[in-house]
Amino acid sequence: MTSEKKQITIQAEDLTVGYFRKKENIIISDTINFSFSQGELIGLVGANGIGKSTLLRTLAGMQDKLSGKIYINEKLQDQYSTLQLANEVSVVLTEPPASKNLSVLELISLGRQPYTSWMGTLSEKDKVAVNNALQATETQELAHRKCFELSDGQLQRVAIARALAQDTPIIILDEPTTHLDLYHRAYILKLLKKLVSESNKTVLFSTHEIDLAIQLSDKMMVMTDKASYFDTPCNLIEAGHFDVLFPKDTIRFDKTTGRFSIKK
Amino acid sequence: MQTTQTYRVYFVVLCLSLFAAFLVNLSLGSVSIPIDEVVKGIFGGNASKETWNYIIIDYRLPKAITAILAGGGLAVSGLLMQTLFRNPLAGPFVLGLSSGASLGVALLILGAGAFGGFLGTALVSEWSLVIASALGSFLVLLAVLMVTFRVKDTMAILIIGLMFGSVTAAVVAVLSYFSNAEKLQQYIFWSFGSLGNQSWEGILILGCCTFLGLFIAFLSSKSLNALLLGENYAKSMGLHIKRTTFLIIIATSVLAGSITAFAGPIAFVGLAVPHIARQFFKTSNHLVLIPAVLICGSLLMLVCDTIAQLPLSEYTLPINAITSLIGAPVVIWLLVRKRKLLF
Structure with a gap:
């Protein structure tokens, strides 16, 4: 890590996320404060239903925040148009692509949409970006396969490749490791780590792989029903924030190994 | 992987087949006219027999053009619906447009009985049928658009379309119960669909509407491609x-609505043709698919119409029956062969 000050890419001030339904706000999580910088891999952890996805969707502009402020590259998120935001933030969602009939190359090329003309045809520059994305995710040999022929692990790599092709300074991934075996979970997270160190992007991912995230993330965000904590994994362990992540009667966090174990 | 070169070959083949089918369609019918005479009749002037000239220009040519417009338009609107609802079974009528049209026509024909005698007969002319069915489609469209702006979920729009269908079926059933056999037969004949008996003004209006719908559809190619990933992804890419939903629904409604108004509800073309086109053009890119589906739809409709007019006989079968007889097995064949229907 260099000591020079890195530019802040996403910042939240007293952010409250949730839903607006039947004329009242349903608050999922509130008083969230953090600032993510360039070249940081940030792991977001928390129990099911604590609001990880809601927070990610809010940051990506897919749903409105309830209150507070979000800055994307030091400009308020509300001031971005949908297209401008697509130049800053790309996403990898838990949902598979709606059409599995797309070829891998077609799917990844769609990531260039914010930059293409109304016809959506690729320029030379777009083709270079698509090729780079294929290379970075080692999906070249899948390029002409159809999505329905891919395994879950391959599909996840392709989804990440599409986000890379979109060429944004920020990538947000919602549980990129679900449905994958241990090897692929480690593979995907190492891939994210590599992307961050090579391209100076900000990569934010939510996960249930807390021990893997502790090992790989530069910073982590722990969401609990009382508050959200944002710091380096070591500091979070020291402060004991992982201990309160889950009810203590079933599993407990071991500070020395950085792992959860089942309470016997 | 298919290159632009392969697509070009396919498009040339399709266009040639379309032209061939067009000539064959003009040449066959209750009276068979040799192809070279057909060519003479439409392009330069005069066929050897005056009656042939009359048959070609006043009867078969309008019918063939209607078939091309209706087939292509319905097929493209089917493609739009399948992508918008991300459902391989969606067709142009899932929005309830044909139900709206049916309701309009049912109210006109079956309801006209209530006025009785002279007024009833005067109401049911060729143009009044077109207007009633267009009005019916348009009202349903308005309802659907209102729903689109209130409901976030596209699936909800799909279900609402189906509900319109049920309501229409119920109203038609009630109307049928109270009307006489003659009126009922007239309504049923309308529901069979018919490409013939179009005036040139009618074809001009239909042509303009089809062109408008296709134009919007083609302009939406990029957005349609983005929607293949799902709404959330599409939004994250700046859509x-x-x-987009509004534009696609307008395009579909203009296409399906105007075609239903002029030719009656025509089944299966919108559902089956996009799947057939995807078999040949192994792509999901709408920039290629829209023209492909357009030509395939026109071709299929011309072939269906040629069969429907039962060459060398006096009879004409309902076009709706032929499209269903051909369309349904095609969908089943695709399902059996690929084991699942992808869009």
């Missing part, structure tokens, strides 16, 4: 979901 305005509501504006």
Whole structure:
């Protein structure tokens, strides 16, 4: 890590996320404060239903925040148009692509949409970006396969490749490791780590792989029903924030190994 | 992987087949006219027999053009619906447009009985049928658009379309119960669909509507491609979901609505043709698919119409029956062969 000050890419001030339904706000999580910088891999952890996805969707502009402020590259998120935001933030969602009939190359090329003309045809520059994305995710040999022929692990790599092709300074991934075996979970997270160190992007991912995230993330965000904590994994362990992540009667966090174990 | 070169070959083949089918369609019918005479009749002037000239220009040519417009338009609107609803079974009529048209026509024909005698007969002319069915489609469209702006979920729009269908079926059933056999037969004949008996003004209006719908569809190619990933992804790539949904629904409604108004409800073309086109053009890119589906739809409709007019006989079968007889097995064949229907 260099000591020079890195530019802040996403910042939240007293952010409250949730839903607006039947004329009242349903608050999922509130008083969230953090600032993510360039070249940081940030792991977001928390129990099911604590609001990880809601927070990610809010940051990506897919749903409105309830209150507070979000800055994307030091400009308020509300001031971005949908297209401008697509130049800053790309996403990898838990949902598979709606059409599995797309070829891998077609799917990844769609990531260039914010930059293409109304016809959506690729320029030379777009083709270079698509090729780079294929290379970075080692999906070249899948390029002409159809999505329905891919395994879950391959599909996840392709989804990440599409986000890379979109060429944004920020990538947000919602549980990129679900449905994958241990090897692929480690593979995907190492891939994210590599992307961050090579391209100076900000990569934010939510996960249930807390021990893997502790090992790989530069910073982590722990969401609990009382508050959200944002710091380096070591500091979070020291402060004991992982201990309160889950009810203590079933599993407990071991500070020395950085792992959860089942309470016997 | 298919290159632009392969697509070009396919498009040339399709266009030639379309032209061939067009000539064959003009040449066959209750009276068989040799192809070279057909060519003479439409392009330069005069066929050897005056009656042939009359048959070609006043009867078969309008019918063939209607078939091309209706087939292509319905097929493209089917493609739009399958992508918008991300459902391989969606067709142009899932929005309830044909139900709206049916309701309009049912109210006109079956309801006209209530006025009785002279007024009833005067109401049911060729143009009044077109207007009633267009009005019916348009009202349903308005309802659907209102729903689109209130409901976020596209699936909800799909279900609402189906509900319109049920309501229409119920109203038609009630109307049928109270009307006489003659009126009922007239309504049923309309529901069979018919490509013939179009005036040139009618074809001009239909042509303009089809062109408008196709134009919007083609302009939406890029957005349609984005929607293949799902709404959330599409939005993350800078797409305005509501504006796009609105445009696609307008395009479909203009296409399906105008075609239903002129030719009656025609089944299966919108559902089956996009799947057939995807078999040949192994792509999901709408920039290629829209023209492909357009030509395939026109071709299929011309072939269906040629069969429907039962060459060398006096009879004409209902076009709706032929499209269903051909369309349904095609969908089943695709399902059995690929084991699942992808869009």
